[in-house]
Amino acid sequence: MNSYDMDTPITISDRDKPARQDKHLTIGALIFPRMDQIDFTGPFEVLSRIPNSTIHVIAKTNSPVRDIQGLVLTPDMSIAETPEVDVLLVPGGHGQQQLMNDEEVLSLIRNHFAAGRLVFSVCTGALLCGAAGILRGRQATTHWSTWSLLPYYGAIPIRSRVVVDGNLVTAAGVTAGLDAALVVASLLREDAIAQQIQLSIQYAPNPVFHSGMPDTAPAEVLQAFNQSYSAIAVSREAEARRFAAILGVAV
Amino acid sequence: MNSYDMDTPITISDRDKPARQDKHLTIGALIFPRMDQIDFTGPFEVLSRIPNSTIHVIAKTNSPVRDIQGLVLTPDMSIAETPEVDVLLVPGGHGQQQLMNDEEVLSLIRNHFAAGRLVFSVCTGALLCGAAGILRGRQATTHWSTWSLLPYYGAIPIRSRVVVDGNLVTAAGVTAGLDAALVVASLLREDAIAQQIQLSIQYAPNPVFHSGMPDTAPAEVLQAFNQSYSAIAVSREAEARRFAAILGVAV
Numbered sequence: 001m002n003s004y005d006m007d008t009p010i011t012i013s014d015r016d017k018p019a020r021q022d023k024h025l026t027i028g029a030l031i032f033p034r035m036d037q038i039d040f041t042g043p044f045e046v047l048s049r050i051p052n053s054t055i056h057v058i059a060k061t062n063s064p065v066r067d068i069q070g071l072v073l074t075p076d077m078s079i080a081e082t083p084e085v086d087v088l089l090v091p092g093g094h095g096q097q098q099l100m101n102d103e104e105v106l107s108l109i110r111n112h113f114a115a116g117r118l119v120f121s122v123c124t125g126a127l128l129c130g131a132a133g134i135l136r137g138r139q140a141t142t143h144w145s146t147w148s149l150l151p152y153y154g155a156i157p158i159r160s161r162v163v164v165d166g167n168l169v170t171a172a173g174v175t176a177g178l179d180a181a182l183v184v185a186s187l188l189r190e191d192a193i194a195q196q197i198q199l200s201i202q203y204a205p206n207p208v209f210h211s212g213m214p215d216t217a218p219a220e221v222l223q224a225f226n227q228s229y230s231a232i233a234v235s236r237e238a239e240a241r242r243f244a245a246i247l248g249v250a251v
Numbered sequence: 252m253n254s255y256d257m258d259t260p261i262t263i264s265d266r267d268k269p270a271r272q273d274k275h276l277t278i279g280a281l282i283f284p285r286m287d288q289i290d291f292t293g294p295f296e297v298l299s300r301i302p303n304s305t306i307h308v309i310a311k312t313n314s315p316v317r318d319i320q321g322l323v324l325t326p327d328m329s330i331a332e333t334p335e336v337d338v339l340l341v342p343g344g345h346g347q348q349q350l351m352n353d354e355e356v357l358s359l360i361r362n363h364f365a366a367g368r369l370v371f372s373v374c375t376g377a378l379l380c381g382a383a384g385i386l387r388g389r390q391a392t393t394h395w396s397t398w399s400l401l402p403y404y405g406a407i408p409i410r411s412r413v414v415v416d417g418n419l420v421t422a423a424g425v426t427a428g429l430d431a432a433l434v435v436a437s438l439l440r441e442d443a444i445a446q447q448i449q450l451s452i453q454y455a456p457n458p459v460f461h462s463g464m465p466d467t468a469p470a471e472v473l474q475a476f477n478q479s480y481s482a483i484a485v486s487r488e489a490e491a492r493r494f495a496a497i498l499g500v501a502v
Contacts, residue, residue, distance in 0.1 A: 036452075037296065041289055042289065042292075044320070049320065064325065069300065070306075143453060161455070172453055175456060182458055186460075191460065192471065195462035196468075199462050199464070199468045202395055202424025202427055202464065204463030205454075206430060207429075208445075211454075212449050212456075213450070213455045214450070222450065224443070225447055229451075
């Protein structure tokens with residue numbers, strides 16, 4: 001049992017969760033060009049601090065990639081070189097669109113998940129999971145702007161910041177990866193481990209504005225976001241419809 | 252005027268803040284070995300999204316560095332190559348201790364600040380600011396474990412997550428850099444810019460535990476942290492006492 005507070009926005013399904021374990025834990029974190037770096041660096045901050053664990057940063061090749069804002073991220077190894085890991089972190093961001101037909105990435109996610117191991121997506125990393133076919137029948141979340149696309153991948157969209165459905169943990173947009181990583185740490189080890197990490201990174205967040213969600217942001221702020229977002233929204237919806245046809249999902 | 256909510260843990264002194272400006276904004280973000288990566292990647296996520304701005308990642312040399320957990324961070328340029336910037340981000344983490352006598356780093360901070368430009372420290376980056384001599388008479392914050400050392404550097408310690416004192420913005424520990432970066436974005440541009448960034452990164456944080464501060468963490472979690480932290484605590488206190496003597500500060 002976890003001692004999560006009942007007022008926190010987390011949904012946990014009835015499906016069996018990954019068992020807690022004391023053995024050495026290996027985590028693989030996927031990075032790719034034009035991703036959103038904090039989808040990865042947020043969870044890295046938490047997961048890399050789990051005692052008796054190793055985190056590998058993995059990419060399609062050994063070369064550094066740049067995130068959508070230009071930050072250079074450097075992998076430790078290529079996908080081909082990556083050993084079997086216990087947890088696979090799948091971040092999102094604009095660049096996720098360029099991987100929706102990348103069979104190397106999709107089969108990495110698919111095979112890892114099929115073996116019953118934990119997949120942890122952040123933001124539109126959930127769409128990569130959808131393209132890999134692992135969202136069918138699963139409760140899931142993603143960035144608020146993309147929630148409506150989850151059914152195209154056969155998922156049950158849940159308006160929670162963190163959703164745990166068996167060996168699938170999905171986080172809402174971008175910074176939700178921090179909240180979800182604490183959940184993953186507590187699921188795989190114990191609450192006290194997650195709590196000590198939270199204390200060390202002084203994670204008692206308190207933003208000066210309440211503009212993190214569309215229903216709390218000022219109307220003109222939401223409008224400005226929607227305008228800037230419209231091109232990729234169209235592209236993501238087209239991709240979702242294409243996948244719904246391939247997966248035989250009626251939406 | 253900023254429309255910050257009154258219940259948010261931010262302290263703003265009476266000293267003149269940097270003026271809002273529409274001109275192109277340049278930001279320099281310092282990285283160094285054994286830093287805490289999210290002290291940098293958190294603010295990067297926000298600051299890099301300010302319209303009409305450029306963010307430079309800077310280090311002592313052009314070579315990549317690894318954060319305390321092994322993440323590779325790559326600079327765009329060396330300190331020597333860095334142009335004058337409007338904002339200087341000074342992150343913290345264990346590796347800050349190795350720079351407390353690094354005159355190249357300290358004079359970068361000192362000269363930037365003396366010219367009236369904005370210094371933004373996160374976590375124990377405040378101690379680097381202290382070593383540079385810029386905290387004297389200033390209200391400031393830092394990681395909760397290090398607050399008690401601020402007076403040795405002549406600072407007025409404030410138990411806020413974000414403190415703005417003129418051209419000095421200090422954030423509390425690690426993840427407080429995200430909260431403070433939204434403040435910096437709103438100070439330098441307008442609230443709506445910060446709010447749109449917050450919406451895009453879905454920054455509506457809600458951790459499952461309330462363990463981010465020593466007074467809310469379970470007692471055994473705090474005790475475990477203090478044990479793991481004792482070595483660097485001793486080292487940081489010795490450094491602070493040494494600086495108090497140099498700066499002529501009576502504590």
